[in-house]
Amino acid sequence: METQGTILPLLAALIPWPPFIAFGLIALFANRWKRLSHTLAILSVAISFVLSQIVFWNAIRVEHLGEHPIALRIPWLPVGPRPLEFGVLVDPLGAVMLFMVPLVSLMIFIYSVGYMAGDPDYSRFFALLSLFEAAMLLLVVADNLLMLFIGWEVMGFCSYALIGFWYRKPSAYRAAVKAFMTTRVGDVLMLLGIAYLYAQTGTLNFHDILRNPETLRALAETPSYVAGLSVAALASLLLFAGTVGKSAQFPLHVWLPDAMEGPTPVSAMIHAATMVSAGVYTTIRMFPLLQAGQHGLGGATAFWVVALIGAFTAFMAATMGVAQNDIKRVLAYSTISQLGYMLAAVGIGAYVAAAFHLITHAFFKALLFLGSGSVIHAVEHGHHHAGHRHGHGEPFDPNDMFNMGGLARRMPVTFWTFVAGGLALAGFPLITAGFWSKDEILGEAFHGAFDKGELLPLLVFLLLAAAAVLTGFYTMRQIALTFLGEPRTEAAAHAKESPASMILPLVFLAFFAIFGGYVGVPDGFPLLSALVGGNWFHAFVGGTLLEHPEALPFSPAPVFVSSLIALSGLALGWLVYARRPLAAGEPDPLARLGPVYDFLRNRWYIDDLYHRVFVRPTLWLAERAVAFFMDRVLIDGLLHGVADGVWSMGSALRLFDRVVVNGIGDGIGEAVKAAGRELRTLQTGLVQNYLLVVVLGILGFIVLYTVAPMVRGF
Amino acid sequence: MVPLTWYLLVATALFCIGVYGVLARRNAIAILMAIELMLNAVNLSLVAFWRYLHPTATTGQAFALFVLVVAASEAAAGLSLIISIYRNRETVDVENIDLLKG
Numbered sequence: 001m002e003t004q005g006t007i008l009p010l011l012a013a014l015i016p017w018p019p020f021i022a023f024g025l026i027a028l029f030a031n032r033w034k035r036l037s038h039t040l041a042i043l044s045v046a047i048s049f050v051l052s053q054i055v056f057w058n059a060i061r062v063e064h065l066g067e068h069p070i071a072l073r074i075p076w077l078p079v080g081p082r083p084l085e086f087g088v089l090v091d092p093l094g095a096v097m098l099f100m101v102p103l104v105s106l107m108i109f110i111y112s113v114g115y116m117a118g119d120p121d122y123s124r125f126f127a128l129l130s131l132f133e134a135a136m137l138l139l140v141v142a143d144n145l146l147m148l149f150i151g152w153e154v155m156g157f158c159s160y161a162l163i164g165f166w167y168r169k170p171s172a173y174r175a176a177v178k179a180f181m182t183t184r185v186g187d188v189l190m191l192l193g194i195a196y197l198y199a200q201t202g203t204l205n206f207h208d209i210l211r212n213p214e215t216l217r218a219l220a221e222t223p224s225y226v227a228g229l230s231v232a233a234l235a236s237l238l239l240f241a242g243t244v245g246k247s248a249q250f251p252l253h254v255w256l257p258d259a260m261e262g263p264t265p266v267s268a269m270i271h272a273a274t275m276v277s278a279g280v281y282t283t284i285r286m287f288p289l290l291q292a293g294q295h296g297l298g299g300a301t302a303f304w305v306v307a308l309i310g311a312f313t314a315f316m317a318a319t320m321g322v323a324q325n326d327i328k329r330v331l332a333y334s335t336i337s338q339l340g341y342m343l344a345a346v347g348i349g350a351y352v353a354a355a356f357h358l359i360t361h362a363f364f365k366a367l368l369f370l371g372s373g374s375v376i377h378a379v380e381h382g383h384h385h386a387g388h389r390h391g392h393g394e395p396f397d398p399n400d401m402f403n404m405g406g407l408a409r410r411m412p413v414t415f416w417t418f419v420a421g422g423l424a425l426a427g428f429p430l431i432t433a434g435f436w437s438k439d440e441i442l443g444e445a446f447h448g449a450f451d452k453g454e455l456l457p458l459l460v461f462l463l464l465a466a467a468a469v470l471t472g473f474y475t476m477r478q479i480a481l482t483f484l485g486e487p488r489t490e491a492a493a494h495a496k497e498s499p500a501s502m503i504l505p506l507v508f509l510a511f512f513a514i515f516g517g518y519v520g521v522p523d524g525f526p527l528l529s530a531l532v533g534g535n536w537f538h539a540f541v542g543g544t545l546l547e548h549p550e551a552l553p554f555s556p557a558p559v560f561v562s563s564l565i566a567l568s569g570l571a572l573g574w575l576v577y578a579r580r581p582l583a584a585g586e587p588d589p590l591a592r593l594g595p596v597y598d599f600l601r602n603r604w605y606i607d608d609l610y611h612r613v614f615v616r617p618t619l620w621l622a623e624r625a626v627a628f629f630m631d632r633v634l635i636d637g638l639l640h641g642v643a644d645g646v647w648s649m650g651s652a653l654r655l656f657d658r659v660v661v662n663g664i665g666d667g668i669g670e671a672v673k674a675a676g677r678e679l680r681t682l683q684t685g686l687v688q689n690y691l692l693v694v695v696l697g698i699l700g701f702i703v704l705y706t707v708a709p710m711v712r713g714f
Numbered sequence: 715m716v717p718l719t720w721y722l723l724v725a726t727a728l729f730c731i732g733v734y735g736v737l738a739r740r741n742a743i744a745i746l747m748a749i750e751l752m753l754n755a756v757n758l759s760l761v762a763f764w765r766y767l768h769p770t771a772t773t774g775q776a777f778a779l780f781v782l783v784v785a786a787s788e789a790a791a792g793l794s795l796i797i798s799i800y801r802n803r804e805t806v807d808v809e810n811i812d813l814l815k816g
Contacts (some may be wrong), residue, residue: 683815684812685812685814686808686809686815695737
């Protein structure tokens with residue numbers, strides 16, 4: 001493996017450090033000074049941003065970056081014949097991530113200054129956000145699965161801590177625990193996958209495994225003895241399980257909507273732009289492994305699993321998003337849905353399209369979240385403003401879109417940037433970034449389904465197309481309910497545009513949400529392709545792998561179809577919600593769908609199902625079986641039994657002690673005393689008595705020695 | 715010549731009188747005197763044995779002289795003790811001197 005000089009790898013290795021140091025400084029020293037806290041945090045991300053930009057712009061100038069990545073490896077833990085290594089690796093995929101992550105993060109950090117102003121735990125927020133940023137950057141520059149997993153888990157922790165940031169709210173800490181537990185399921189499987197891969201190959205380095213045809217072939221040909229899969233397929237599926245948890249795919253998607261309990265910048269950064277895409281990033285990263293498995297034992301099972309989970313999640317989450325009233329929850333479902341798109345793309349082999357969508361999605365989804373945060377912020381302040389005059393009445397939910405309306409005139413910047421983000425999400429043709437990336441995914445599926453006639457791409461295409469219509473619909477619904485028509489509450493009527501620190505990131509991100517897609521315009525697209533100079537993104541990221549995938553040539557049919565799909569969804573939304581804006585108190589027109597609406601609104605009852613199947617039995621097990629039977633009956637019984645045994649043994653010994661031991665001791669004493677008492681009478685103190693005894697004694701002896709022999713002599 | 719047996723009889727008689735005096739008298743001084751009697755009885759028997767059995771050896775006489783010396787010192791020590799007791803308890807009656815009673 002040839003590498004690029006020494007300066008760039010060093011810079012790449014330094015990228016995660018500034019936020020990490022900022023985390024330490026804020027947590028240890030700066031937590032009393034708000035201004036210092038956010039200055040440190042933003043400064044650190046800015047440094048990382050500058051480093052990343054240097055690395056990125058140098059990286060894209062390198063010819064064949066895939067073969068000659070910017071890399072640095074340091075032996076770290078000498079275990080077994082090959083030491084575990086730490087190192088950095090910036091290949092094309094890593095480079096585009098390095099472009100996106102610090103940029104979006106920097107915007108969100110700046111935005112947070114405005115959004116979190118006045119929060120008592122301001123410094124804690126920035127400390128955790130910095131730690132999160134460090135972990136994400138570590139994950140991006142990592143050159144092996146172990147480092148990636150470290151970043152992955154630290155992010156998991158930060159996500160937990162930030163979802164539960166307002167931990168005094170029961171719903172917030174419940175959501176935090178839910179997120180943590182749900183992702184844990186995936187993480188454990190992922191760790192298994194990592195261990196399995198290490199056991200099979202003796203290395204975790206991406207370059208050693210993924211760019212080494214012999215290793216890949218060996219992995220693909222070794223049976224794993226599980227469901228007839230090859231080692232490669234099993235390992236990639238185990239790693240994919242981690243992605244399912246982290247990127248909130250079915251069946252582990254339930255935590256992401258609840259994660260919206262966290263502050264909005266957190267939702268934007270962690271639960272839309274970066275952390276959840278880390279799952280997709282990992283799957284794209286391990287794509288060669290997945291691909292290797294295809295030709296080995298078990299065939300394309302792994303591809304089927306990935307593609308169907310992705311496509312199904314995309315569709316399912318889109319349907320759930322249609323019936324939500326919470327502005328952030330709609331976005332949460334759209335995030336799940338879009339992540340599903342990416343994974344479906346990986347599953348049909350279009351990993352470049354997935355990476356493209358990952359990048360554009362990060363921009364417009366961060367934009368949408370920050371926009372919704374701006375709206376919530378404004379409505380909340382409007383509510384306080386209105387409340388001062390009318391007094392606080394019933395509980396008010398500033399996230400509920402039915403409490404909004406007519407905000408377009410009151411918050412024009414937020415409105416227009418939100419529309420930009422929304423159109424990008426819906427894939428509005430030609431002028432939004434989302435169109436180009438989504439079009440590439442749909443185009444690949446279309447190509448596979450109709451040009452090659454394969455079944456899997458057809459299924460994926462149908463599910464994704466349906467999801468795309470729904471995406472357009474709920475995006476329009478959201479825009480209409482939030483911004484159009486007349487205010488439905490006092491709070492909305494009193495809403496004001498947010499401060500500059502919140503508006504500027506929106507504008508900046510909106511720029512990328514619109515123009516970010518032009519790096520990936522398909523070759524041969526009329527007019528535009530010539531204008532922006534071909535499909536740069538595909539050529540660049542495609543170089544990540546050994547086999548460069550062919551970029552699909554432009555064909556009008558898929559583009560036409562995906563444009564039609566996006567526009568039909570938007571048009572449907574427009575017809576239902578925007579043509580005649582809802583008045584205050586009017587029910588959702590969707591409610592006319594009856595049971596279907598309830599089904600969607602209750603998220604297909606999946607949460608309830610999990611509650612019944614996993615949570616309640618677990619609680620039952622904890623309360624009844626463990627707490628009562630195990631703890632109180634078995635363990636307590638055992639302990640009490642031992643205690644009772646020891647107690648009675650002690651009593652017996654005590655009796656023995658009192659009766660026998662004390663008896664002997666006291667008895668000897670008493671006997672001596674009694675003897676003394678009796679014998680003392682002999683001591684009269686009268687000298688003549690003593691003398692008498694002496695005389696009698698002598699007489700006795702005389703008798704003994706003189707008279708007795710004489711008597712014997714007779 | 716008077717036979718040895720007579721001397722021994724006199725000595726025995728003297729000794730018995732002494733023993734009786736020691737055991738029966740109450741006056742401490744009288745007891746002391748009775749002890750002197752017993753000592754002299756022994757002296758008498760010692761001298762008699764020397765004269766009749768080993769007239770050439772001087773052991774008997776020397777023994778008698780030692781007894782005299784001891785008797786003198788005993789009398790001195792005894793009397794001083796009695797005086798000391800009398801000063802403390804104003805009595806020389808041994809019935810009343812029972813400080814060592816158990």
